[in-house]
Amino acid sequence: MTTIMVLGAGYAGLRVVKKLAHAKTDAHIVLVNQNEYHYESTQLHQVAAGTKEPADVVFDLRKSLPDSVELIIDKVVGIDQDNRKVSLEHHDPLSYDYLVNALGFESETFGIKGAEEYGWPLVDVDTALAARKKLEQTLARYQTSHDPLDLSIVVCGAGFTSIEYLGELVYRLPQLSKRLGFPMDQVKVDCIEASPKILPMFSKDLVDWAVDYLRKRGVNFHTSTPITEVRQDAVVSNDQEFKAHTIIWTTGVRGSHVIADSGYNQKRNRVVVRDDLSVEQHPEEFLVGDVSAVPDPQSGRLYPTTAQISMAQADTAAANVLARMRGQEPQRFTFRSLGTVCSLGPHDGVAEIDRMGTLKLKGKVVSVLKWIVNERSVLELADVRTMLESN
Template sequence: MKTVVILGAGYGGMRAVKRLAHAKTAVRLVLVNQNPYHYESTQLHQVAVGTKEPEDITFDIRKAVPKGVEVIIDRVISVDQDSKTVNLSRSGSLGYDYLINALGFESETFGIKGAEENGLPLVDLDTALAARRHLEGTLEGYRQTKDENDLHIVVCGAGFTSIEYLGELVHRMPSLVSRYGLPADKIKIDCVEASGKILPMFSQDLVQWAVTYLEKRGVVFHVSTPITEVRPGIVMSNDQEFTANTIIWTTGVRGSHVIADSGYNEKRNRVIVQKDLSVEGHPEEFLVGDISAVPDPQTGRPYPTTGQISVAEADTAAANVLARLAGKEPRAFAFKSVGTVCSLGPHAGVAEIDKLGKWKLKGSIVGVLKKIVNDRSVFELSDLRTMLESN
């Protein structure tokens, strides 16, 4: 019996497992993940701000996977392509005939001095909880320290995660001010971005609406302001200083370090894959999600790494494993976005939907739409009961 191994239980990994299991092909199907739970990475910012608890965005992998799937809770150290084995921290080596690697992302510091030591990333449940504890502890501490930097927050980056974090933060801030008895007029929230653009994936009118929404609630944007160093309590842009005792680092992500550790030909831990998502020279191995660089045939540039694309890639990878098992030719990956939804807290946001024409949405309707998207994700990766339990 052939062994198919899936690495990672994020959006791509869970989707591939379900596709392969439901095909009812006679294979040994093994899912490897570092944690016993799946978390909705698109909701980490809510845990980081404190508007959701970890149990709201997680579910038990073992309960969610179809019957017959083996689940190994262990950390992947490396992949040996020549011997077709995955090296695990506690379980030793795991052999495979086919591999779908969906190990996910890590924070990207771009080599900026002090960023890793002094910034708070939002890349998994642990880092989101650490950011929340720091935020709440620093704000609460102001009553004793009277240090106004305890009331200052700098968000580094103005991409998707940064803006969603800011939206959630300004939504919760009034309750935090009340809870800790803080002077509301001394709260300061800065967003520092190297490029001249905010939310580059959206049209300018929606970007302007989002920026205005956040500015009215106290956020100050600094675009074309490259970060050159991060010190304890200070974000530097050449000679300009932004002081804050809470520094959120959301400038970008790279793929899992396992890619570089395994000797792949990579850039930022992403590998340019073949049209069928396989690795050059290894037709039995498929990469999906944040470790996979898939060229967009229209632009020639890799698609951005999103949950939507990861799920689409997982569908193709699973179909191609089944094709290989049946002695058939794999299919090329094709992708058409159904749209993008960016929340600004639970009751507002901006969205572009590509369904029966291009729809541009803003305001409270996007908050409802975001919840629908999140619920659908949980339902598709697990089941109805899990979805209902998460609400």
């Protein structure tokens, strides 16, 4: 029997499995994932800020998978492409006929000294909870320490995750001030970004609105400020120091280290794939999500790795696995963004929607749109009951 193996149960991997199972192929479908649950990575910033609990952003894989899919809970440690085997931490190596690699992302430190030791990343449920615990414990400590650095927070990076985290943070800080007894007027929040602008995927008017929204709530932005070192109580940019006892690291992500460890031709653990999402010289293997690098045929630049594009890749990868099995020609991957939605706390945000032209939105209407996007994701990857239970 043909074995189709899918690595990772994020947006892309889980969608591939669902598509293959619904195709009613007689192949043996195996899903390998490190955890027994899927988590909504686009909502980790809310867990880190404390506006959502882990139960709000996870669901049980076994309950959501079709019975025909075998689920193996283990950590992938290596891929032998030539012999078509996957090595796991606690199981014997597994063989496959077709492989869909959707192993996901890790925090990117860019080799900056101290970033890994002293920055708190937001890459999974555990790291988001750890960042939340660090934030709350440090703020609470001010009552006895009276150290102003306990009320200082530095967010490294001004991309999508950073801005969404800042939105949740400034929304929750007044609540934490009342509960933990620290003076809100002495809280200091700095956001440090190497490039000259934040949220480069948005138009200037929406970026200006988002920046103004966060500045009015106490966020200090420092653009064109490359980070050169991170220390236990400071972020350094050449001759500048931004002192704080809470340092949130959201400068970017790279693909899973398993990619480099397994000898792929990669950059930042991302592999440039063929136009059908397969790997050069390995037509039986497809890479999707954060471990893949897909060139835009019009611009030549690589598409950004987002949940939206990951799910689109999943559809193509699943269709192409089936095509290969049936001796048919695979299809080319094509993508058109539906738009981008960035929340600024639970009740505000900015968005650009691509429907018959670009529709620009800002303010409270965006929070409704963000809710629809999140719930649609759960509905497509799990089922109606899971979607209702997550609210």
